[in-house]
Amino acid sequence: MNNSNESAEVCLVDDDPSVLRSMQYLLASDGLAVHAFNKPEDFLAHVSKNRVPVVVLDIWMEKITGLEVLARLCALSPKTRVIVITARDDLAARATAMAIGPVAFFIKPFNDEKFLTAVRAALAQAHNM
Amino acid sequence: MSERDEIDMKSGEHREAADPSREEQLSLLLTITMEVAAASDLASALDVVLRRVCEKTGWVLGQAWVPNQDGTVLECGPVCFCCGEGGLTKFRVASEGSHFRPGVGLPGRVWELKRPAWIEDVTQDPNFPRTKAAAKVGLKAAVGIPILSGDEVIAVIEFFVQESRAKNERLVNVIAAVAAQLGLVMERKRAEEKLSSTNEILQSILSSMGDAVIVADNEGKFLAFNPAAERMFGEGAAQTASSEWSHQYGLYLPDKVTPFPPDQLPLTRSIRGEEVNNVEIFVRHDKAPQGLWTRINGRPLRGSNGELSGGVIVCRDITEIKKEEFFLFDQSRVLEMIAANASLAEVLTSLVLLMEGQADGLRCSILVLNQDGKHVRHGAAPNLPAAYVKAVDGAPIGPRNGSCGTAMYLRRQVVVKDVLTDPLWADYRKLAEICGLRACWSTPILSPHGEVLGSFAMYRQETRGPHPEELRLTQIATHIAGIAIERQRAQETLRERDARINLAAESADLAFWVIYPEQNTAWMSDKGRKMYGFDSKLPLTRDLICGRVHPDERAAVHAAFDRACASHGLFESEHRLILPYGKTRWVIVRGRCLEDEHGSLLELIGVTIDVSAQKQSELQLQIQREEMSHLNRVALMGEMTASVAHELNQPLTAIANNASAARRFLERGNIDPVLLQQLLQDMVADSQRAGEVIRGIRALVRKDKTVVRSALNLNAVIADTLRLVSSDIVLRESVVITEMDHSLPQVEAVPVQIQQVLLNLIMNALDAVESRPPAERRILINTRSLNGESAEVSVRDFGTGLPQDRPDKVFDHFFSTKQTGMGMGLTIVRSIIETHGGKISAENAPDHGARFFFQLPAARGDSKSQAA
Numbered sequence: 003m004n005n006s007n008e009s010a011e012v013c014l015v016d017d018d019p020s021v022l023r024s025m026q027y028l029l030a031s032d033g034l035a036v037h038a039f040n041k042p043e044d045f046l047a048h049v050s051k052n053r054v055p056v057v058v059l060d061i062w063m064e065k066i067t068g069l070e071v072l073a074r075l076c077a078l079s080p081k082t083r084v085i086v087i088t089a090r091d092d093l094a095a096r097a098t099a100m101a102i103g104p105v106a107f108f109i110k111p112f113n114d115e116k117f118l119t120a121v122r123a124a125l126a127q128a129h130n131m
Numbered sequence: 132m133s134e135r136d137e138i139d140m141k142s143g144e145h146r147e148a149a150d151p152s153r154e155e156q157l158s159l160l161l162t163i164t165m166e167v168a169a170a171s172d173l174a175s176a177l178d179v180v181l182r183r184v185c186e187k188t189g190w191v192l193g194q195a196w197v198p199n200q201d202g203t204v205l206e207c208g209p210v211c212f213c214c215g216e217g218g219l220t221k222f223r224v225a226s227e228g229s230h231f232r233p234g235v236g237l238p239g240r241v242w243e244l245k246r247p248a249w250i251e252d253v254t255q256d257p258n259f260p261r262t263k264a265a266a267k268v269g270l271k272a273a274v275g276i277p278i279l280s281g282d283e284v285i286a287v288i289e290f291f292v293q294e295s296r297a298k299n300e301r302l303v304n305v306i307a308a309v310a311a312q313l314g315l316v317m318e319r320k321r322a323e324e325k326l327s328s329t330n331e332i333l334q335s336i337l338s339s340m341g342d343a344v345i346v347a348d349n350e351g352k353f354l355a356f357n358p359a360a361e362r363m364f365g366e367g368a369a370q371t372a373s374s375e376w377s378h379q380y381g382l383y384l385p386d387k388v389t390p391f392p393p394d395q396l397p398l399t400r401s402i403r404g405e406e407v408n409n410v411e412i413f414v415r416h417d418k419a420p421q422g423l424w425t426r427i428n429g430r431p432l433r434g435s436n437g438e439l440s441g442g443v444i445v446c447r448d449i450t451e452i453k454k455e456e457f458f459l460f461d462q463s464r465v466l467e468m469i470a471a472n473a474s475l476a477e478v479l480t481s482l483v484l485l486m487e488g489q490a491d492g493l494r495c496s497i498l499v500l501n502q503d504g505k506h507v508r509h510g511a512a513p514n515l516p517a518a519y520v521k522a523v524d525g526a527p528i529g530p531r532n533g534s535c536g537t538a539m540y541l542r543r544q545v546v547v548k549d550v551l552t553d554p555l556w557a558d559y560r561k562l563a564e565i566c567g568l569r570a571c572w573s574t575p576i577l578s579p580h581g582e583v584l585g586s587f588a589m590y591r592q593e594t595r596g597p598h599p600e601e602l603r604l605t606q607i608a609t610h611i612a613g614i615a616i617e618r619q620r621a622q623e624t625l626r627e628r629d630a631r632i633n634l635a636a637e638s639a640d641l642a643f644w645v646i647y648p649e650q651n652t653a654w655m656s657d658k659g660r661k662m663y664g665f666d667s668k669l670p671l672t673r674d675l676i677c678g679r680v681h682p683d684e685r686a687a688v689h690a691a692f693d694r695a696c697a698s699h700g701l702f703e704s705e706h707r708l709i710l711p712y713g714k715t716r717w718v719i720v721r722g723r724c725l726e727d728e729h730g731s732l733l734e735l736i737g738v739t740i741d742v743s744a745q746k747q748s749e750l751q752l753q754i755q756r757e758e759m760s761h762l763n764r765v766a767l768m769g770e771m772t773a774s775v776a777h778e779l780n781q782p783l784t785a786i787a788n789n790a791s792a793a794r795r796f797l798e799r800g801n802i803d804p805v806l807l808q809q810l811l812q813d814m815v816a817d818s819q820r821a822g823e824v825i826r827g828i829r830a831l832v833r834k835d836k837t838v839v840r841s842a843l844n845l846n847a848v849i850a851d852t853l854r855l856v857s858s859d860i861v862l863r864e865s866v867v868i869t870e871m872d873h874s875l876p877q878v879e880a881v882p883v884q885i886q887q888v889l890l891n892l893i894m895n896a897l898d899a900v901e902s903r904p905p906a907e908r909r910i911l912i913n914t915r916s917l918n919g920e921s922a923e924v925s926v927r928d929f930g931t932g933l934p935q936d937r938p939d940k941v942f943d944h945f946f947s948t949k950q951t952g953m954g955m956g957l958t959i960v961r962s963i964i965e966t967h968g969g970k971i972s973a974e975n976a977p978d979h980g981a982r983f984f985f986q987l988p989a990a991r992g993d994s995k996s997q998a999a
Contacts (some may be wrong), residue, residue: 020817021785021788023785024785024787024813027789027793027806027809031799032795033799111783111784111786112787114791114795
């Protein structure tokens with residue numbers, strides 16, 4: 003489902019398979035190429051080898067918390083734009099995530115238009131750099 | 132003994148001498164026989180023989196020898212015949228001074244041999260101790276003859292003559308014949324003498340004996356009627372027909388009024404040939420107007436051939452015995468009155484009358500000591516003046532308070548011989564004088580424990596002290612009165628207790644009932660009938676009673692009854708009663724079986740307690756508990772926000788995303804139908820997932836009115852619960868480790884409640900580890916089977932631990948270590964576990980952190996279900 007821009011790939015990390023798939027469909031429906039990761043460690047491995055302009059990251063996962071992934075991502079690929087999604091409106095989590103530097107923060111379930119706009123904005127920023 | 136002196140009756144020599152002729156001998160024999168027969172005794176008969184023989188034969192001296200009393204020697208009898216010559220008396224004197232043992236001298240020889248002996252010349256005879264005396268008076272020949280009675284020598288007669296004579300056989304024979312006659316006569320005489328002396332003895336016995344003896348021949352003519360009989364029957368032997376005896380002698384049946392049937396009189400029966408034993412007859416006549424009692428034995432009299440010749444009766448006066456018997460009988464009647472719960476006044480009055488009846492002129496009274504121990508109450512005094520009784524009633528006891536008051540005070544018998552002079556009677560003297568009382572002896576009535584119960588007094592109109600008989604009566608009277616008074620006190624106590632029990636039963640809503648299984652009948656107290664809604668007159672049965680039991684519980688109650696009846700054991704049940712008009716009561720019924728002396732079931736007795744009110748509050752309490760429990764679950768939900776939000780938001784997000792994607796694809800017009808189908812399928816699956824989550828949460832927070840227990844595997848419940856809180860565990864960066872025992876028995880429990888317990892414990896544990904570094908935020912949950920009888924669950928954290936002094940305090944109401952906690956969680960947890968028949972404890976783990984563990988009993992028949 004890659005669209006015209008091969009490099010304009012969006013990575014997606016969520017340990018919930020159904021959420022992960024629905025996110026994939028949503029991004030694809032907007033013509034975005036998606037690389038989905040069910041396991042955060044797979045994503046981190048991918049990041050270490052590939053340029054990842056944008057990642058949509060669930061910060062609440064079983065094995066490794068999204069915040070940890072976020073922290074390691076900053077180290078591995080500081081330029082990657084991060085969009086955080088969470089099922090729980092946790093003030094502490096939001097504050098921490100924002101401090102580390104994601105570009106957007108969405109609480110599940112979220113508005114699809116705003117979300118896709120945020121993704122596109124992030125992609126644009128990545129291209130412009 | 133000299134051989135030659137013995138006489139050979141057959142071959143003896145004959146010597147012609149001045150012997151009587153044959154005719155003379157015969158006439159002698161005849162004369163003597165007649166005279167001897169007429170003789171009144173042995174002495175006069177001997178006198179006849181001695182004299183006649185001498186007269187007819189010319190022998191000059193005849194004497195008789197008689198054995199002494201003990202039969203050892205012959206003594207010279209008082210009778211002798213001397214034919215007038217003075218010289219012979221010398222020999223007589225010598226004889227009188229002699230006595231012969233058997234074989235010694237002529238008499239001894241005859242005595243021993245029991246045969247006549249002849250001596251030709253006594254002076255020449257070596258065995259004749261009286262030789263010298265004989266020689267002096269010139270006596271020569273002698274003959275001795277035995278007088279035999281049967282085989283016994285009763286006398287020896289000897290004759291002497293003053294010339295030597297050869298043995299004259301004929302003479303000897305004649306004398307022997309006379310002697311034989313004499314023997315026969317003597318034998319008869321002696322028998323007569325003996326008989327007459329026996330008669331005398333009998334007569335003397337009869338006259339002196341205390342028992343009456345009456346002998347009658349078979350015509351009913353009295354042969355003997357001893358003085359005792361005359362005294363007993365009022366007059367002596369009367370020549371009346373036996374049919375008149377009862378009337379004549381005043382003979383009655385034991386009822387004292389019915390004349391004794393003449394044909395049944397003991398003497399009449401004896402004469403008829405019957406043996407009569409111990410017939411009691413009441414006798415009353417002019418000389419014994421009070422009457423007397425006699426006990427009679429009778430025997431028939433029979434002749435030598437066994438023919439009936441009459442009857443004899445012996446009558447013993449048993450009046451005293453009877454009196455004692457009646458006295459004892461009357462005593463037992465008083466005791467029976469006591470046993471039959473007659474009133475104390477009745478019993479004591481009977482007792483006083485009984486005692487008064489035992490002696491003339493005796494009046495008695497009984498006083499009862501008040502419970503205060505200081506005053507007397509009237510007990511019984513039926514024959515004392517009413518004024519006197521009234522004056523004594525309520526009087527105090529004391530050291531100088533008449534006979535009775537003093538006796539009770541001093542606890543010993545007080546004998547006042549004269550009330551008019553005795554200082555003890557100072558206060559009552561005037562009254563006693565008016566009432567005609569002179570002596571008064573009072574004895575305290577004591578209980579077996581020595582407690583003074585009252586006094587028994589005897590009054591007399593003469594001045595004297597008590598006789599031994601009166602002391603005996605006093606002893607009996609105080610004993611019986613003691614029993615009566617004590618019994619009455621015991622019954623009063625019992626009545627009071629009964630009343631108290633009834634009162635308690637009434638106020639405790641207790642109903643009594645008895646079921647008689649044999650008769651299929653039942654009894655119920657008024658309270659019970661009210662409780663069960665039975666009319667007061669309706670005859671009851673077990674089925675009727677059980678019919679009031681709520682239909683849901685009736686079979687169980689019947690079964691419990693049957694069990695109790697079969698085992699003769701206890702019955703206990705808690706159930707509902709449905710009364711007419713639909714009212715419901717909660718009751719607890721307890722009963723037990725009673726057996727008769729053979730161990731067979733007699734009845735089932737028991738009580739029913741109305742516990743509706745308690746039950747109501749219990750139900751209310753349960754509702755409150757439910758409410759609290761529900762609030763706790765709602766609160767838990769609040770604490771589990773992360774999990775709830777996450778669990779719900781995940782599927783909702785997926786649905787929203789898929790829907791958005793589908794819309795976009797459609798808008799763009801390049802939708803792949805397969806993709807669209809996939810999107811829709813995902814949406815359905817996610818909405819179902821959301822529904823599951825909501826159902827789970829609803830189950831937890833729902834107000835469930837029916838709390839149905841089911842067999843649960845606690846391992847599964849733990850897994851479900853952990854899933855529910857997994858988000859919170861993750862969020863709090865904690866780890867839960869489980870160690871499950873797969874042989875854990877199932878428990879019977881309400882699933883939601885057990886989940887609630889686990890949630891409380893897990894959330895607490897998460898709180899406890901919150902302050903620790905993430906690496907130490909561990910929670911350990913394990914399960915184990917306790918011998919298959921119960922399942923244990925342990926939730927252990929590595930947090931700060933529980934209060935050191937009393938870890939169990941955490942279960943108390945409102946105990947909380949959390950700023951926001953209500954302090955109700957663990958209280959509810961404990962309540963849930965205990966409602967399930969389990970137990971929960973808390974302790975500090977050895978290293979650090981707290982451990983909560985609870986046990987629940989294994990479900991009944993669990994081992995089977997597992998095996999199947």
